[in-house]
Amino acid sequence: MDEDIELVRQALQGVEEGFERLVAKYQDRVYTLCYRYSGNEEDAYDLAQEAFIKAYRSLGTFKGSSRFGTWLYRVTTNVCLDEMRRRKRQIQTQSLDQPVAGIHSDMKPIVFDNGISIDELYEQKEQAEYIQFLLNQLKPEHRMVLLLKDIMEFSYDEIAQMLDVSSGTIKSRLSRARELLRRKLLDREHFP
Amino acid sequence: MGCSQVQLLLSAYRDKMTSREETQVVESHLESCVDCQDMLSQLNQICLVLRTLDNLKAPRCLWQDIKRRLD
Ligand SMILES: [Zn+2]
Numbered sequence: 122m123d124e125d126i127e128l129v130r131q132a133l134q135g136v137e138e139g140f141e142r143l144v145a146k147y148q149d150r151v152y153t154l155c156y157r158y159s160g161n162e163e164d165a166y167d168l169a170q171e172a173f174i175k176a177y178r179s180l181g182t183f184k185g186s187s188r189f190g191t192w193l194y195r196v197t198t199n200v201c202l203d204e205m206r207r208r209k210r211q212i213q214t215q216s217l218d219q220p221v222a223g224i225h226s227d228m229k230p231i232v233f234d235n236g237i238s239i240d241e242l243y244e245q246k247e248q249a250e251y252i253q254f255l256l257n258q259l260k261p262e263h264r265m266v267l268l269l270k271d272i273m274e275f276s277y278d279e280i281a282q283m284l285d286v287s288s289g290t291i292k293s294r295l296s297r298a299r300e301l302l303r304r305k306l307l308d309r310e311h312f313p
Numbered sequence: 314m315g316c317s318q319v320q321l322l323l324s325a326y327r328d329k330m331t332s333r334e335e336t337q338v339v340e341s342h343l344e345s346c347v348d349c350q351d352m353l354s355q356l357n358q359i360c361l362v363l364r365t366l367d368n369l370k371a372p373r374c375l376w377q378d379i380k381r382r383l384d
Contacts, residue, residue, distance in 0.1 A: 137380070144376050152371035166372060173379050249366050270328075271363035277330055296324035303355055 125189035133180055140180075144173055147190060150273075151197050157268050158201045160257040168204060172197040194273060195283045198265065202284075205261045255305045263298035270295055314338050316349055323353050327360070 125146075131139025151172055156165035176196045183192050256264050269280045270291075277295075281288040319342045325331045326339045343349055 137383075140383075141376055141380070144379060148371035148375050149368050152375070153367075153369045156369050157366070162372075165369075166375070169371060169375060170379055170382070173375075174382055177379075177383060248362070252362055252366060267363060271360050272366060274364070277328070292325050292330060295328075296321060299324050299356055299359055302359055303352075306359065307355075 126185050129180055129183055129185075129189060132177070140177055143189070143193075147193055148173075150190070151193065154194060154197055154268060154273060155201060157253065157256065157272060158261075158264060160253060164204075168197070168201055171204070172200045175200055191275075191279065194269075194275075198269065198283050202261065202265065255302060258305065259298060259301055262294065263301060266291060266294045267298045267302065314342060316342075316346060319343075319346070319349050320352055323349070323356055327353065327356055 125143065128139040128143050132143065133139075148169065152165055152169045155168035155172065156162065159165050159168055172193070176193055179196070183189065256267065259267070265284070266280065269275045269283065270277075275283070277288045277291045281291045284291070286294075319339055322331055322335055322339050326336065331339060343353065
């Protein structure tokens with residue numbers, strides 16, 4: 122934690138290595154958040170880049186009152202949501218007979234850590250891809266709240282702050298999002 | 314409180330985000346309602362599955378691409 126603050130200080134003084142080390146430390150988490158949100162590798166890569174660049178440019182606003190990670194994930198969340206809004210507008214202004222290159226469009230394989238058998242790996246991989254496929258079908262606001270609570274494990278208050286809504290809104294949105302995901306899983310008889 | 318009202322509270326209940334009164338209502342309902350017990354266990358499974366999704370590895374060229382844009 123103190124290390125992060127030191128690295129931010131270095132980066133602000135123009136020491137590139139400071140920011141490089143912050144990227145190295147957080148890139149997997151940021152990329153994962155972007156992947157879970159966008160549902161594909163190409164968009165996830167663009168979003169992650171954008172998030173770090175935005176973070177770099179607004180490093181001066183990081184006050185050190187929250188953890189750097191929390192601040193960075195908030196920046197990432199906003200980049201994802203902004204991008205989604207931008208695409209929505211773009212899609213609306215596109216002619217209707219054009220195919221839409223949506224952010225949900227394709228599902229690519231997911232990389233897994235080692236340490237488990239091939240069978241288990243395959244099973245887990247299938248399951249993870251399937252969950253991602255279902256996440257992609259949710260509305261962005263529902264998907265985001267699931268990511269922040271159940272994947273990133275932020276508290277209701279932290280998420281409320283990130284999304285600039287009340288904690289009560291998070292409570293009901295999360296309840297709705299989990300219910301929608303539950304129904305989708307039930308449709309496929311995924312539960313034992 | 315009926316099942317549908319209890320079910321609206323289950324998500325917050327499993328996160329320990331219900332008020333003391335809500336928690337009491339939910340718990341006394343759960344004692345005698347199999348449907349709501351099932352729903353709670355499904356919710357718990359969903360949260361578990363999401364939590365155990367792996368962290369992915371960012372492509373190694375990420376820093377180089379960021380650096381290029383910052384310079
Ligand atoms: Zn019931």
